[in-house]
Amino acid sequence: MPLGCFSMLMLFVIFVGSVALIVFSAMKSTDVYKGALTRAQAHPSVIEALGSPIKEGFLLSGSTNVNGASGEANLSIPISGQMEKGPFTWRQTSRSVDGTIRVSS
Numbered sequence: 001m002p003l004g005c006f007s008m009l010m011l012f013v014i015f016v017g018s019v020a021l022i023v024f025s026a027m028k029s030t031d032v033y034k035g036a037l038t039r040a041q042a043h044p045s046v047i048e049a050l051g052s053p054i055k056e057g058f059l060l061s062g063s064t065n066v067n068g069a070s071g072e073a074n075l076s077i078p079i080s081g082q083m084e085k086g087p088f089t090w091r092q093t094s095r096s097v098d099g100t101i102r103v104s105s
Contacts, residue, residue: 024058032064032073036090040079046088050081057085 027033040046041054057078064073075090 024060027060027062027064027075030064030073032071032090033060033075033077036073036075037077037079040077040088040090046079047081049084050079050086051083052081054079054081062090 037056046054057080060075060077062073062075062077064075065071073090077088077090079085079088
């Protein structure tokens with residue numbers, strides 16, 4: 001009986017982990033995420049605040065909504081550098097408009 005309960009618990013943990021991995025991978029594959037991360041890695045104030053090289057974390061949060069040629073993105077991406085770590089916030093209101101970066105450590 002205990003082995004059956006443990007097996008069910010492990011299957012549930014694996015299922016939840018798989019769903020989280022799929023969701024985070026899907027968000028990280030968007031053009032908005034890739035562009036925001038690239039800009040943060042090259043932004044002088046981010047490098048000054050965190051140190052170089054800037055590395056991405058795993059547990060990002062936020063949302064993206066694309067409707068034709070326009071869209072909206074609001075992402076909080078965990079990043080770390082040689083000196084510090086912390087999230088940066090990327091807000092973008094259209095594909096053709098540059099977003100703004102705010103670093104909070």
